[in-house]
Amino acid sequence: MSAKTEFVYVTYISATPQKVWDAITTPEFTSQYWGKNMVSNWKPGSKWDMASTDGLNHVNMTGEVLESRAPSRLVISWVSPENLGNAGETSRVTFEIEAMGDVVRLNVIHDQLNAGSEMAKGISGGWPRVLSGLKSFLETGKGLDIKSCSTSKAA
Amino acid sequence: MVTDEDKVFKALADTSRRQLLDRLRRKNGQTLQELCEGHDMSRQAVTKHLNLLEEANLVATTKRGREKLHFLNPVPINEIYMRWIGKFEQGRVQALHNLKQALQEKDQ
Structure with a gap:
């Protein structure tokens, strides 16, 4: 078995746990700061998909909901569609949402990743962007660059 | 008033602390012991730097059994x-x- 690696990301957001939960689990929100639709009923055992927002619903990441305790804890498996069912290529993402006074501490732990893999490289660039986008979206209502990007395409 | 951003810049304005982040970038999830190895800094100095980095949210930690693991948190x-x-x-x-x-x- 190849060596595994993990990443831990933390961000503090001025919002309620429920708002953070909704922002992660609702496609109308994720499309605005993540640039993807995160689609599932978020019940343990259900499938989840990360789908494109261009109307083609191209799925570029998928997995299963392993644990779901709104609004404080969500654990999902994480695999690219071509590796679905391949345990060696499947990693795990844990969202921990914790109220601390008037802010929320959001921990994202992405573990069981193959060290040095393209997936590990990709997500280590991806999560910081997604999480600062999420923070900005909840605190200012703007999802950073995603909107300006799509506007420029339309223009 | 010290803002979160002030803390980030202050934490980054130090060679030793930037080197600790470099080391976590190369190998994420290290213990204090690992981070002290091959360093001419004292254990106390490394601990102090790590606390400052954690306060600025540039380092995230998790407990693994009795060990505390340190992760680079580039979100800020x-x-x-x-x-x-x-x-x-x-x-x-x-x-x-x-x-x-x-x-x-x-x-x-």
């Missing part, structure tokens, strides 16, 4: 990046960065 740096570098400059800044890297590799 990304916030700073997004503040001054917009979507349209990203490509050009990246191109310049790549050019600089390529030229420096040639020199070596």
Whole structure:
């Protein structure tokens, strides 16, 4: 078995746990700061998909909901569609949402990743962007660059 | 008032602390013991630096049994990046960065 690696990301957001939960689990929100639709009923055992927002619903990441305790804890498996069912290529993402006074501490732990893999490289660039986008979206209502990007395409 | 951003800049304004982040970048999830190895800093100094980095949210920690693991948390740096570098400059800044890297590799 190849060596595994993990990443831990933390961000503090001025919002309620429920708002953070909704922002992660609702496609109308994720499309605005993540640039993807995160689609599932978020019940343990259900499938989840990360789908494109261009109307083609191209799925570029998928997995299963392993644990779901709104609004404080969500654990999902994480695999690219071509590796679905391949345990060696499947990693795990844990969202921990914790109220601390008037802010929320959001921990994202992405573990069981193959060290040095393209997936590990990709997500280590991806999560910081997604999480600062999420923070900005909840605190200012703007999802950073995603909107300006799509506007420029339309223009 | 000390803002979160002040803490980030203060934490980054130190060679030793930047080196600790470099080490976590190379190998994420290290213990205090691992981070002290091959360092001429005392254990106390490393602990102090790590506390400052954690307070600035540049280092995230988890408990694994009796051990505390340290992870590089670049989210606050990304916030700073997004503040001054917009979507349209990203490509050009990246191109310049790549050019600089390529030229420096040639020199070596």
